[in-house]
Amino acid sequence: MAQSNPPFMSGVPELLLLRLLDQQEMYGYELVRSVRTITDEAISLGEGVIYPALHTLERSGALKSRRKTVGGRTRVYYSLTGKGRTRLEKLANDWRRIQGGVETALETAVNA
Amino acid sequence: MAQSNPPFMSGVPELLLLRLLDQQEMYGYELVRSVRTITDEAISLGEGVIYPALHTLERSGALKSRRKTVGGRTRVYYSLTGKGRTRLEKLANDWRRIQGGVETALETAVNA
DNA sequence: CGAATATACCTCGAACTAAAAGGTATAACA
DNA sequence: TGTTATACCTTTTAGTTCGAGGTATATTCG
Secondary structure, three states: OOOOOOOOOOOHHHHHHHHHHHHOOEEHHHHHHHHHHHOOOOOOOOHHHHHHHHHHHHHOOOEEEEEEEEOOEEEEEEEEOHHHHHHHHHHHHHHHHHHHHHHHHHHOOOOO | OOOOOOOOOOOHHHHHHHHHHHHOOEEHHHHHHHHHHHOOOOOOOOHHHHHHHHHHHHHOOOEEEEEEEEOOEEEEEEEEOHHHHHHHHHHHHHHHHHHHHHHHHHHOOOOO
8 A cells, every 4th residue: 555655865855944943043035045055055945845844844843933023024933842853863863874875885896 | 837857855766776887787686685785774775666767767878788597587787878977977976966065054053 | 106126925736756565477495 | 385585577656846826015226
């Protein structure tokens, strides 16, 4: 019945968001730019990725939010919960494991 | 009309296959185990990923194949073409770029 | 003043990848 | 003889991300 695991490479957008929000609270529109900036332009996530991800993370209890009106515009600021911090640790470890695997593959000569 | 780019993280299975086949010709069933081995168990790709990927790569001209019968069993050996080598370079660069981006994000402190 | 751009939120549909399961067939081993 | 290992393959499903679109207010510039 094809009970599928998530693709092994996925979760990077989530990882980046959690990492950024672990350092300071931010709002969605700000995160769009911050992701691009902090990854040195290597990764660019559109609003169509960021907003749904934030909602999912909040629903899962990894983030909490509060609305704040600044100069007539409403912003939704997100920050990490304890659960979110745990999740961040897990995803960071997963990533490092994958990354190490790929690196080994790219650098190791296959000695038959 | 939603002409979507491939997800930015993808192409790792393809990268691993090209990398392995750049070193020596191999057949599908062998690659299933080699991927697991060379990535130090970090990445495991099933046959449902490997075989379709090989076919796609061959169709695109990155791989060429030859059949070889060994002990009553037919194996399809794949090896890189020039095009495949170019593709490997590209994917390896893409990967390093992404990897660097994530690493920076994980390690950089956000100084407001 | 009016128009264009920037800020800020959001959703929906399509595209793409990868996972799992299932299917065939031969050989080896117990 | 039956089970496990080798070796190929496809199809279905699930999951993620992408792009396009939609709303609304503020600012900037001609």
